[in-house]
Amino acid sequence: MSRSVLVTGGNRGIGLAIARELAAGGDDVAVTYRSGEPPEGLLGVRCDITDTAQVDAAFKEVEEAQGPVEVLVANAGVTKDQLLALMSEDDFSSVLDTNLTGSFRVAKRAVRGMMRKRFGRIVLISSVVGLLGSGGQANYAASKAGLVGFGRSLARELGSRNITVNVVAPGFIETDMTAALPEDRQAEIKKNVPLGRLGSTDDIAKTVSFLAGPGGGYVTGAVIPVDGGLGMGH
Numbered sequence: 001m002s003r004s005v006l007v008t009g010g011n012r013g014i015g016l017a018i019a020r021e022l023a024a025g026g027d028d029v030a031v032t033y034r035s036g037e038p039p040e041g042l043l044g045v046r047c048d049i050t051d052t053a054q055v056d057a058a059f060k061e062v063e064e065a066q067g068p069v070e071v072l073v074a075n076a077g078v079t080k081d082q083l084l085a086l087m088s089e090d091d092f093s094s095v096l097d098t099n100l101t102g103s104f105r106v107a108k109r110a111v112r113g114m115m116r117k118r119f120g121r122i123v124l125i126s127s128v129v130g131l132l133g134s135g136g137q138a139n140y141a142a143s144k145a146g147l148v149g150f151g152r153s154l155a156r157e158l159g160s161r162n163i164t165v166n167v168v169a170p171g172f173i174e175t176d177m178t179a180a181l182p183e184d185r186q187a188e189i190k191k192n193v194p195l196g197r198l199g200s201t202d203d204i205a206k207t208v209s210f211l212a213g214p215g216g217g218y219v220t221g222a223v224i225p226v227d228g229g230l231g232m233g234h
């Protein structure tokens with residue numbers, strides 16, 4: 001089984017692990033990147049998902065190289081943490097623009113081809129924080145909670161075309177994003193995780209691979225927590 005896959009923000013962290021996992025399963029995998037070099041062995045397309053024209057150009061490049069996108073993983077995301085009283089409007093809207101509107105831009109562009117093909121798998125990478133809330137992350141949590149309503153609406157719109165849309169909500173995963181947290185904060189997080197450890201990027205990749213693969217064919221509109229039990233299923 002070889003499908004045309006696009007993973008946004010697939011040049012590092014969770015996105016790269018997802019891209020490698022799907023490529024190992026035999027798919028043709030493209031990743032977006034903004035600067036530097038794309039990872040070896042994957043098709044890199046330069047794209048900032050806050051720019052609709054760049055999104056369109058990236059899809060055209062992927063379509064030419066490996067055909068219309070059949071599996072889309074909207075993974076690219078940013079944080080700009082701040083307490084509400086100190087959060088600027090730009091801190092709020094720029095995080096929404098990347099995490100939520102960015103996912104809208106790529107999903108909208110991807111469904112064209114998927115509807116024609118009557119096949120598609122869309123996986124949106126949210127966060128446990130979107131469901132539990134998190135002090136100092138009102139912008140990030142709002143963007144990640146928004147993905148749930150967005151994804152479930154798409155699941156309803158697109159189900160009759162054999163397109164599934166699911167949301168994965170990772171807990172705390174070992175990446176650049178969490179490495180930036182102070183050590184005492186990391187220890188506190190581990191105390192609240194029933195499995196007692198941070199997750200690995202592989203933990204997320206295997207779940208996405210399941211949803212994108214034949215095992216996930218009858219799963220749509222779901223929010224799958226991959227968080228070591230932190231959110232107890234939420």
Ligand code: NDP
Binds near residue numbers: 032034170
């Ligand atoms: P990283 O910070 O390691 O990587 C973020 C990725 O997103 C990079 O590839 C980055 O590209 C890309 N990106 C950011 N902004 C844009 C943009 N405007 N256009 C295109 N690409 C962009 O993050 P993680 O791997 O940790 O996180 C991946 C996803 O998982 C995110 O959506 C995050 O919110 C979510 N998540 C992460 C958790 C964690 O514990 N790490 C927990 C829960 C959710 P570039 O290299 O060009 O900057």
